[in-house]
Amino acid sequence: MTYGVWCNDKMVYEVLSNDEWGNDEMMYDVWCKDEQGNDVCCNDERGNDVWRNGERMCDVKQELLKRTTDSSFDVALFLLHPKSKGYIRLESSNPLKQPLLDPRFLEDPYDIEMLLKMIRWTQKLEKTSSWKSLRVKLIRYDMEGHCGEIEFNTDAYWRCIIQHFVVSGLHPTSTCRMGSRRDPTAVVDPTLRVYGIKNLRVVDASVMRNVISGNTYSPTLMIAEKAADMIKCGTKY
Structure with missing residues (x-):
C-alpha cells in the first residue's frame, strides 16, 4: 500500500523516493534506467516487452508512478506463512533444459483473505494521531482494467487489488x-x-x-x- 504525506495540499514528507520505490516494489521487473537515468521499459531475456493479463506492464507502472512524488512511502505487508504452494519440476531428461517453475501464488483463498485482513489493519493507522498530523492519504492503484470498475474500499475491491498487484517476497x-x-x-x-x-x-x-x-x-x-x-x-x- 502506497501513501502520500500532505501539507498545504503538497506532499512534503520524504520517506521513500520514486527511484527507490521503482527498484524493488511492485512490478520491479519491468522498469529500468537508460544511460541518461530516465525510466524506460525493461525487456525480457528475448528483448520483448513484458506483458501480463493483456497489458504492457511498464505502461501500468508508468501510470502508477504519476500518482506518487518523493514524499510517497509504502507500507509493505508480508504474508509469512502462505498456504499456497508452488512446484519446480524437470521438463525433460536434458540437464541443460530449464526446469518448470510455478509458484502458484494465491492459489489458496486463505492467502487472499489474510492479506485483506492486513490491509484493513493498516487502514486503522490512518486514524491515528501520528498519521493524521501528516495528513496521510492512500494513493490508489486501481485503473481501467485493473480493479477500476469495482467500488473502492469494498472487500471485493481489495481482493482484486491483491490479485493484480501482489509480488513475491523473493x-x-x-x-x-x-x-x-x-x-x-x-x-x-x-x-x-x-x-x-x-x-x-x-x-x-x-x-x-x-x-x-x-x-x-x-x-x-x-x-x-x-x-x-x-x-x-x-x-x-
Missing part, C-alpha cells in the same frame, strides 16, 4: 525439503545428502521443511556452515 524455500526416508516429501536426509543419488548434497534454503518467519539469508548461511562441518567431519552426525 525468499522461496522447501523445494528440496529435508526429512526421513519414511517422508515421501523429503529430498535430502538430515545430513543434506540427496536420497537415491551418491555424492550429492543440497545446501541452500530449499532444504528447509517450511518457509520460516523471517528473512532466509542468515539461516541459509547457518545451513551452509553446518554442511561444511558435516563434510569436514565425514558426516558422522
